[in-house]
Each structure stands twice: as C-alpha cells, then as structure tokens.
Amino acid sequence: MPTWLSAMPIEQQAVLVPVYLVAAALLVVLLVPRIGTAWRLRTRIGVMALASGIGALVGWLAVWWTVDVQDLFGAPASDVIRGAATAAGAGLGLAVVNLFGTRWWRKVIAVLAVPALIAGAGLMINRDVAYYPRFGDVFGITGVKNLALSQGSVAGRSLSSWLPPAGMPKQGTLGTADIPGTVSGWHARPAWIYLPPAAQVKHPPKLPVVVAFSGEPGGPSDVFLAGNMQQRLDALAAKHRGVAPIVVVPDQLGASTKNPMCVNSKLGNVATYVTVDVRDWILQHLPASTDRRAWTVAGFSEGATCAVQFVSADPAIFGSAIAVSPEVGPLNGSVAHTIAVGFGGSRKRYLASMPVAVMHRTKRYPATAIAYSVGQNDRRYGKDAGTLAAASRAVGMHVSYRVLPNLAHNWNTGAAGLDYGLQVLASWWRLP
Template sequence: WQVPVRMPSNGVVTEAAIPGNVSGFDARPATLYLPPAYLADPRAELPVLVLVAGEPGSPSDWLDSGRLATTVDAYASRHSGLAPVVVVPDALGDYDANPGCMDSALGNVATYLDQDVPNWIESNLQVNPDAAQWAIGGFSYGGTCAIEMAVNFPDRYPSFLDFSGQDEPSTGDHEDTVAAMFDGDESAFDAVNARDLMAQNQYPQLSGVFVAGEDDDIYRPQQEIMFEAARAADMNVDYYTLPGGHSGDVWGTALELEMDWLGRTLALTP
C-alpha cells in the first residue's frame, strides 16, 4: 500500500449493529473507529483491535474515558494514516448487566465475541483476515474479557490488552457467580476460566500486557495474580502500574502507551 495523494487527516467514529446470529446474544450497537488509511482510496488492508468496555457501561465509554479516537488518530498521524480498525462490541447486553465473558446461563458472550463479532467484521469491513493481526483488549470488565477470550480462543485473539481486569469473571463473590452462570457447577466454570486454564496449559503463542492503577487496591492485586499466571503459562507478557485508581485516566494512558506495541505486534510497523 502506498500513501495516496489525498487522505483524511483523522479517522471516523461510527456505530453498527452486530447481531448475535450464532450466539443468540442480544447486543447493543457497537462503536467503530476507522483510521485514515481505511478511508483512503486505495484502502489499506489493516489489522483489527477489538475493545470491550467496563461494567456498568457502554461501548462508547472507550471514546469518553478511554480517549480512543484521540489516541488512535495520534498514532495514525505518526504512521502515514496507518492504525488498526477498532471495533468496540457490546459484551454486556445492557448498561448495568453483567453476564461475564463466558457462555453461560447469563448469555453466550464468548461465542458472540469469538464468532459473531469476527464474522460481522470480515463480512462488512475490508480488513486483514489473518488472526495474527487481530488483538482484543479492554478495561475493568473488558480487561477480564480480554484475557478470557485470548486464553479460550488463542487462534482468534493471539494478542491482548488487560487493563485493570479481574482474576476471574465475577457477579459478586465466587459462589454467587458460579451459581448464576453455571447453576453451581464448579467444573463447568473452571473449564472456561482463564486463571484455571493457565494453571493447566502452556500458551507460548499468546502475548499481552497487564496494566493497573497504583492506587487501585481492589483490581491491582488481581492483575498481579493474572500476570504471574500468564508468565507461568509461558505467555509473552508485561505488567506495569500507572498513577491513579480504577479510572479512565489509567486506561486511556495505557492505550496511548501500548499503541506502539500494538503496531509492532499487528505488523503495522517493524
């Protein structure tokens, strides 16, 4: 791809409905960011970054507290308009819902993110279909979701960003979560829980980043647990803290800091 004579200086943000054709999950519209190189003629074949917001929340939270468009625009401006196509699907179903990022009695969120969302992207957007150039990320609930999806579907999402996520999906305490999601069946929960899977398997094909706020006394210790579990599972991972608590100041800054890593990992830059 060669930079055309005329190309927009900024990307565009839009919305799109991504139906749960396979999963049956009833999702709200997704938020999309299309970088300048996607809007050019000819269009560059770009990698994909799937981002998930926190709970309670909406996909648009990545635009507000996460500063998504500003951050990716800035990256694109340094790289001839090149940046990932970013899709922020709804992984909640409602503002204050909490289905966890699994297929369970609360909704088939895992299948939605593993099949419905990629199927829609490949059918409706001109992107690179090579899974090596796809990544998933998120903050809080979305961070938990990112590591869950990477571990359960490493061929779909071999790279991940986990910002201030939990050490397991939770609707409250562990017992209540397993009861709500799997009718109390611990083995069914363990079979898809990322922390349990990392204790049993090696994932050298996965790479990712864990970030937490220095003052986040609830989620920072859980991030440390997940980072150590990922290292023990032979993942290529990094972990660091940023000033702040459980807030967009941390997540927005973390995305800014990790754009260069994403660019290299997704083969946009050497």
C-alpha cells in the same frame, strides 16, 4: 440541546470553577442566620447545624450503600467521591431548612442552591472518575452517527507494501453499527467503531483489528468517550502512514448494569457473540486482516477480564491483548452467585473457566503478546493484574506490565492503560 452546550468540556477548570463558586456563594448566604433575639439566633443556628449534619450523614450513607454494600460500580469509592457526596448532603440539608420560617428571598436562594449543589458534586465526582468529558455525553448526545458500511469490503495489499494514496483523510472516523447475534442470539446495543485513515480509501490495506470492551457498568461508547481512544488512535496513525488498528467495541453487557461475564450461560451466549458473530461481521464489512497476530482483544476492568478470558481461551483467533485493571476471573457479585448464574451451579466449570486454569491447560502460547496495566492505588484489583501477568509469562506469552502511578480504578486509569497497550503493540502489529 444546542451544539455549544453539548460540546462543553465539563472536566476542565474553566467549567468546574464557576459552578463551584456559585454553589459556595449560595451556601454562604444560607449560612448567615436571620437577625433576631439571642434565643432565636441560637435556635436557628442549632437547627441549621442539625440539618447540615443529617444531610451530610445521608450523603455519606448513600455512597456507602451503593458502593460499599451493593457494589454497583465494582470499585471502591475514592475520598473525593465520599467528600463530594457528604458536602452536597450537608448543603442540601441547609437549603431545606431555609425553606421554612424564612423570608421569600431566602427561600429563592435555597431553591437555587439545590441544583447548584447537585451539579457541583456531580461534576466533582465525574472529574474524579473521568467518565463524561462533555456535557452532551451525560444525556447520550454524542454526535456520533451510524457508519455507512457495505457488505464485503475487501482489503488489498499487505501493510509491508502499503503507501498512502493522495487525498487520504488525515484523521480516522468514528461511528456506530448494529452487529446482530446471528449465531449466538445475543441482543446487543450498537457497537462503536473506529476506522483509521487507511481504512477510508478506495483500496485499503489489510488492517489489524482491536475488539475492545468497556467496564461494567458501562457501554461501548465508554472506550472512546471516557477512554479518549480516537485521539490516541489518530496520533498512532499519524506516525504510521495513516495506519492504525480498526477498533470495534461490541456490547458484551446487553445493558449498562448487566454482567454476563463474557461466557455462554443463561445470561446470554456472549462468548459465541464475540468469537463468531462479531468476528464474522468484521471480516464481512471491514478491511480486516485474517492473520491471528493482527487480532487483539482489549478492555478496562470487567472488559479487561473479558480480554484475558478470550486471549487465553481462543488463541487461534486472538494473537494479543490489552488488559487494564483486570480481575483474576469472571465475577458477577459473590462467587456463589457467579457460579449459579454463569456456570449452571457447577463450581468445577467455574474454576475451569478461570484464565490461569485455561492457560495451565493450554500450556504454550508461543506467538501471543499481552500488555497489562493497573493503577498504583487500585486497592481491589491491584494484585490481580500481577497474578495474571505472571501466569501469562509462565506459558510463553510476550508480557508487558506497567503500574500506572497515582491512579486508582477509574477511567483515568482506563485511558492511560489503553494508550500504553497501543504503544506496546504497535510493533507487534508490524505497522509501516
């Protein structure tokens, strides 16, 4: 794929409007019935109306089945998504009926309308959920390469005495790396890693670390592509002498649509992978601080649920968290299914794993900070963030909480919430 095409920003009006106009123009041509006798004209109009109606129903049912019934995305569909699918279905129905009993040029237009309609609906839905910022991202062509890392990278001075050397890069760098499940046995996709400018010099300081997670379905790239984290981290570094957290996004899912819930179970030992394998790898390869206050766990949606689980269950490792639209506890489908696949069929173990229960057992978290946020229009998880924030505050955590106006449960919310968390915790990390 040419570089210019893979870099095309498909969420911008300059790209969206031409696609919408082409699709609309093709539909207008297909809507004009072939001239003939009054009876044939009425019949043709009736057939086109029926085909469009059936197509619209199929589009609406597709969203209902995948989102409402199967719950494949863990969030309700917005009116934009339902409208785009319904409109595309109606247009496709109209295109199909124009393939039969029409002249050759109308058949050509019908064929051209199919990809235009699919592209238009797809771009509209993508704009609504803010998932793929560029065309290449749709096909996994991100331009992000493996990081060249050496074993035993040692951090030097503390942040309090850090002065940026001459020639330090102006921006951070982004890359991938394989983090093996040496102890856990977990098979993960490559992690995505951000190194701030201060991490790229010969003698870096001891830097804070953010271990972040995507939502489900998803993957490590989501935090940077949909969450726009690199730009936000570079802006933070520019204010603090090139210092920002190292961000490591490991694969807690194993595949896009899996959800082992960040626990140790027959689905995989994800908790051990994060707290042992990932942590050890970071300390061996990156200029990371060993102070628990400098270690943060973060995420959006399912990833945010993981973040709350880890910060509540492993306070000796993580001193802070960023949780954007979390659930009140681990969940994979129904509660019954969750207990069966994640907790060996034990409801007692499941209830004991809930972050509120863990906090109640631990009782005090005197040096732990957590930034919660949730979309104002998040109908499913809106209450969960408030419940967790109240429980966190009750056990002594330093809690920040924000309702993000006019946002629901998508990566618009994820990006805004992660940015909010970075701003809240900048002082907690004692950045210079």
